Every structure is written in structure tokens, then in C-alpha cells.
Amino acid sequence: MSLIKKIARAAVVAAACALALGGAGCVQSAPPGEQSSGLLKDVYGDYFTVGTAVQSRTLNKYSDVLPHFNSVTAETEMKWSRLERQQGAYDYSGADAVIRWAEEHDAAVRGHCLVWYKSLPGWVLAEGTTKSQALARMQTHIDETMRRFGDSVYCWDVVNEAIKDSLASWQLESGDIWRTGNISGGDTGDWYAVCGEDYVKQAFIYADEARTKYGLDDVELFYNDYALNSANKREACVQLVEMLREDDIPIDGIGMQGHYKLSDYLADPQKFIEGFEESVKTFTGLGLDVHVTELDIRVYENDGDPPAFDSLPLSVELQQAEMYADIFEVLREYSIPWKDGAGCVTNVTVWGAADDSAAWDTEAHKEYPLLFDEEHRPKEAYYSIISF
């Protein structure tokens, strides 16, 4: 659909929605021929599950928007630093509240995340920790977490963000792809420096062992990272998968986080979408499922930019909607295997329910990154992804 048609369609749908229902979080009547509820999980029922990130303390605040989603990811409450800040002292309260909510609302829970260089309690890789100590702690954490949540969780991001940023070609060629160095500050740890690439292998081995031990056959194991739409990081991720497969270590899927900036797309929309599609095609082509795990589109170019406007101008909102629409078009296309043995896109998760959840906002500006606005009303982005 052309941009002009999409804009016209969005305007008509928006007007109809306002007239028919009005108010916060309105669920629109869809145009003839489309799913009728307007709920994203229904619109995409034949394609993939649609998720959002949540926090237990704001589940009520977003009760008007959350019915759109049939998958939820705990934004922080399943991370290691939240579950076991002191060794052996577990706190499952937040995670349990998210799971309880999901069960009551027929939503599935994405597990996020078992091993990451951030949100890591200090004791895990405290100074002087040996490789065998580090791996033993990792094994206990993975085993205990997967046992505790069992089949309440349908997949786990086993390892998050193991690949370094700004990879040069020579680094790809020499296999120098791992994030290490320049990792400092509270709740961080340099897994690679202590364990080398074995930490990635062992994380998947331990997760697979826990899956077998606790009879969690349907729980899928994912590698999750950002910027996987870029050529070099895509290639590095393929190397990661090959490394695991050479040792017969199972991996079921790739999580493409998808924290994007509108400017990534506006610079050359076709190039952006081609890169994105190439990654989805490459990963599914390896027989892996793809989840888009943390999708949002920030509208400011640079983190330090001063506030350019007090509210999101329609012109920018429409550009953002166009970007969302193009991304979802690719995702729909790959929701069925494109060749024998290919995996497919089985979940798309946005990183927050509505623009007031403010994950990226700073004092200087707001980012308006999501599908629903600060009043929880559907944005043009929402209309653009339900109109196809």
C-alpha cells in the first residue's frame, strides 16, 4: 500500500474510531474484510503472537491496552539481578505477579533473560572469580530459574547481547565477534573475559539440560541481540549459531530486539527494510524461529538532542507509522517458512505498552516509540500495522 493510501486509510479509521468509541485505549471496529476486534492479537492471530514488555507494578495502569497482547515479557523482573541479588536469596515476587497476570489473561510469557553482561548481581563475576566458578554459578542460575518457572514460560533468551558493537570485516573474518572490555559499573560483568566463548556454549548446554531434566520439551531457547538487521552483526550471529551447531548444542531461535530510531529508516527506507528482511530471511533460513523481542521506534535522532516539540507532530507520527508498517509487512511474509526446513517468525513483541511507559525518555525529550500514545490511544503506528 502506498504511503498516501496508508495515510488516507489511517485517517478514515482514526476518525471512525474516535466517533464510534472515543476515549483512552479505544479498540476500533476494523474495516470490512479485516478482523473485527481490532485487538492486535486477533489481527495477527494467523501470523504470530504479539507481545509487550510489562512490569508487575504497572499492570493495572495499562489494563486498557494490555488486551491487545497475547505474550508478555517481564521488562526487568526475570533478570538475574532481580531474582537473586544476594547469592541464594531468591525473590520471585515480581516475576510471579507477571506470570499470574498472564495466566489470568490468557497470555504467554517470554523468558528474558538468563545470561547477560548487564543486570548481573556483583557476586557472580566478582574480582578473582575463576572460569569454573563462573560457569558453576551460571549453571545453578539457569537450572534454578528454568525449574522455578517451568512451562509458565514458553521460551528463554538464554544469552543476551554477547556480540560486540561496530564489528569491522577483519573482526568477522578472524572470529573476533565477542563483546568484551569496556564493561564496568554496577550490575555488569565481562563473561567473555572470564570464560571466553565457552560461556555462550555452556549457557545453551545448561539450558538444554534443564529443559530435559524438567520435561520442558516445548520451551524454546533463543539468542537475543540488537542491531541484528545490520550486515556485520547478522553475520556474527550466524557465526554464533554455527559455533553452537558444530558442537551439537541446540538453539531454537533468534531474538531480534529491534530498538530502532526513526532516522535509521528515514536515511534510506528501502535499504533499512532490505537489511531487516535479509536478517529475518537468513535466520529463518537456518531453520531457526525468529522473534522480534523488543520493538520500538524512537523519534529523536540523538540521545542528547534538545526537545524539538511538546507533542508528537502528525508528520513525524506518520513517518513512524510507515516504518512500523514496513517492518510488519516483512514479518507477516516470514510468518510461514519460505523454504523447506526454514523456521519462521512466531512472535513480535513491542517494548512497552504505551508511550507513557517512557523506557527511553530523558529529562530533555520524549521518544514516543510505541503503538499507543501517552493517553493509551492508538497511534498512526497502530493503524498502519492493522491495515493490510
Ligand code: GLA
Ligand atoms: C536491552 C535488554 C532489555 C532492556 C533494554 C533497555 O535491550 O535486553 O531487557 O533492558 O536493553 O531498555
